[in-house]
Amino acid sequence: MDGELFPRPPAEIAPGAVHVPGWLDTAAQHRLLAACRAWARPPAGLRTVRMPSGGEMSVRTVCLGWHWFPYGYARTVVDGDGAPVKPFPAWLDDLARDAVRAAHGTGPGPDPYDIALINFYDAGARMGLHRDSDEKSPAPVVSLSLGDTCVFRFGNTRTRTRPWTDVELRSGDLFVFGGPSRLAYHGVPRTFPGTAPPHLGLRGRLNITLRVSGL
Numbered sequence: 001m002d003g004e005l006f007p008r009p010p011a012e013i014a015p016g017a018v019h020v021p022g023w024l025d026t027a028a029q030h031r032l033l034a035a036c037r038a039w040a041r042p043p044a045g046l047r048t049v050r051m052p053s054g055g056e057m058s059v060r061t062v063c064l065g066w067h068w069f070p071y072g073y074a075r076t077v078v079d080g081d082g083a084p085v086k087p088f089p090a091w092l093d094d095l096a097r098d099a100v101r102a103a104h105g106t107g108p109g110p111d112p113y114d115i116a117l118i119n120f121y122d123a124g125a126r127m128g129l130h131r132d133s134d135e136k137s138p139a140p141v142v143s144l145s146l147g148d149t150c151v152f153r154f155g156n157t158r159t160r161t162r163p164w165t166d167v168e169l170r171s172g173d174l175f176v177f178g179g180p181s182r183l184a185y186h187g188v189p190r191t192f193p194g195t196a197p198p199h200l201g202l203r204g205r206l207n208i209t210l211r212v213s214g215l
């Protein structure tokens, strides 16, 4: 939270959905960004996801551990270059567990975190309201943000419509949603291009979600 006039305290946005501003310090953001750059390289690198409707997602995505495609998980990039998905490193499981403890005060269950979805948002990219429902485990989803600030819209479990809460996610912020909010609709209606901290050297926004597959 360096340099902020008003500190942003952690906030429970909905039951089990907690925003922890500035959770990753500068060094941790640099380490995670360097890892994302390596993961984005082919094979099984950053790709554009084509939806069954024929449209393309505006974010570009790379997966670790399990490859997400609409709508399921595979061990190879079945809708891309066909390469085996990159492994999910143990340090990301440690990071996810620390994140859940920071947000909820208690750790997640014993099953290891084994999926990372890394989304890259350029200036025009956004993500419509959806649920993360292709996992079989109820373990909380851990979301980490790097680069440009965005509006993260966190809704309810019943409908894609209001009520929802708009939260500003900035570089280094953590958001964890589990428990009664695990299957809440959420999305990113916009980012704010040019707001990434200059020291990071990232143009755009990266979001990393860590999940337990239960597969």
Ligand SMILES: O=C(O)CCC(=O)C(=O)O
Binding pocket: 117, 119, 127, 132, 143, 152, 186, 187, 188, 207, 209
């Ligand atoms: O970019 C974000 O903050 C959210 C990403 C997301 O909802 C997802 O990857 O399922």
Ligand SMILES: [Fe+2]
Binding pocket: 130, 131, 132, 186
């Ligand atoms: Fe999501």
